[in-house]
Amino acid sequence: MVARWTVLPTLALVALLSTACVDPGAARGGATSAPAGGPKRIGFFGFAKANSFSAATFAGIEEYAKANGATAEFLDPNFDAQAQVRQLQDAVTAKRFEVFIVQANDGAAVVPPIRAAVQAGISVVAHFTPVGTRYDTAQPQVDGTVTLIDVPTLNGEGLGQLAVQACKSRKLNPCEVGYLEGLKALPLDNARTQAAVGLLKATPGVQVKAQLEGGYTQESGRKAMQDVLQREPGIDVIIGASQAILGAEAVAKGKNIMYVANGASRQTVTAVREGRWFGAYYLPVKTLGAKAAELGLNKATGRQVPDTNVMTDVSPSVSMGTKDALAQVSGEYDE
Template identity: 65%
Template sequence: MHIKNKGLALGVVAGVLALSTACVAPESDTTSTAATDTASANASAGSGGGHKRIAFFGFARANSFASATWSGIEEYAKANDAEAEFFDPNFDAQAQVQQIQDAVTSKRFDVFVVQANDGAAVVPAVKQAVAAGITVVAEFTPVGTRYDTADSQVPGVITLLDVPVDNGRKLGELGVAACESKKLDPCEVAYLEGFKSLPLDNARTDAAVKAIEAGAGAKLVARVEGGYTKESGRKAAQDVLQSHPGVDVVIGSSQAIAGAEAVFKGKDVMLIGNGGSRQAVQAVQEGRWFATYYLPEKSAGAKAAELGLAKARGGNVATTNSSTDLAPGEGKGTKDVLAGVQGEYDE
């Protein structure tokens, strides 16, 4: 997860979840009358072919993960007789809800791609969009309150999700694999969870903990809030090291692990990140980290646009889709799995 917390921000990421070095500017909210009329006419055409418009409701313009998603959406749209616009709520869940509602009212768009800051909060607005005949794709995070399924929780919505519970389970399994490689029993594992206040993070953490506890020889010795920044990860690692100086494996968001790395430098500690940035991928390839949970997020953005446009043009598409299908090793990014992979965004 790749998301910087900001009040109502989610802890994703991963994911998701760090400031971008290449922000993407959305189109201006002010549009000429002629352009608005043309866009409305396109939207009113309903399904069928022709030029289409995509609205992308991302986590935030300044978020590197959302910027990668946007790049995939924008490139696919331009290559397929469509145009796209980024709506920036800056991690504010209620602002995102208002943006979706306003976009429904404008009748300018045929497709919505929703990267929900708060999956429960956006449900009423997403239902409005579906009722208005707009094709909606829930990308990366669920639209709804369940974190254990890729299935659509709102009738009519297409999903392309990284299921939080599956993400947590795979992180735990990577932790067990690291323990097995060290041939230790017990093998002490610390889990740096995202934010304890967020249901999505709690669902991921619970799944990770269960997977670790089910592993032969693996012993969970610490469960500390690590957040989604280098600074928070560094502090969490210092706390872990102080209370458990013999820790063998540490798992957390890619940003937190990047901060923890300096704390464990020179110690025989295996690090596992949750995020597929170029920096995380490189750390695994260089052997500094044991693994990272990897998703090709720019590719996922393109896939979301592909699904949305195909449905808006009258095609049949699968309602339930998993973004891990786009990733090598189903997201379990060990050194062997990530051979030749570069990552699709920068922290």
């Protein structure tokens, strides 16, 4: 954990998720570049439209765009890294947008089309997850891009720390922990998982008893939790994406399990405040979508913007933690 996390700062991603109660639709740009000085068009290459985190991000992007004379469109790869690469390539060739905001499903795979976008004069904002092969830094890994990143390894360490706090809150020794990884096919999730599990395994008295894919839906969370309980009925703590935790909680109803969620929905915050869940990694998702749009449009219009931006630094009220830490937030989207 970095030193500034005196109270654990603000997820899955994290993570990572059912449809949010925001409209992911958007105004569509034309097939040719906009005239100089004309309305700017933002292409949002999100994880998936069916992902509540991405949908809430787009709500912030679209709202900021409309307020500033721009348009925004959500291009949906549905968690498919290669589909996202093709969408980026096609958008560069067609000159459909002046701004790209990219939630990379695979940071390495999107590097070539993003380099091409920069060379074509498109302003590119890497949002939430890094573009490149390193998942331990918020610094741009492609020259000419701007980042607004939640560093995945720090996110994983934060989730691990919350789980350790949960174990200590009940003085459990040993404390049995289960980790529900998002999607094993995503490098982002692998980096986060390695950081979280590494911290847990290095903590005396903590035993990682289950580690399996939990996904980003309540259904995938239910299935994963069924598997966990069959193998490890005495599990004490479960970590996972907020959507998966909602499913896991339903399966384990009546069991005295502490949940640590990677998410920031209203349902997540409510569950922590009510004491049903021990803690959550919180990010103001819609606000951060608007911030990405602000950075991209400012760069596209020739204004100076910082190259490196860390999500946990955007607002001093952003926090990660337990009931007290989340007392002043409510969540910006619904699962």
